Amino acid sequence: MSNHAGSYDMGNFLVVLHSYGVFEFLGEEKTREVLQKACACVSDGNEEEVLEEIISKLSFCSYEE
DSSP, X not given: OOOHHHHHHHXXXXXXXXXXXXXXXXXXXXXXHHHHHHHHHSTTOOHHXXXXXXXXXXXXXXXXX
């Protein structure tokens, strides 16, 4: 069973972290690790939903459809 709300909640949380400058502080390598771990935490495995909002805010991050 999919938990789309959980994926979007995780994505929204990543945007909040970004707004506080967390990813700028961490740098690109650690930010990539955090994004991978955030995707792994979502039970439905829907990475697209987790990363949908944050990708546009990070200059080094892109998602190929």
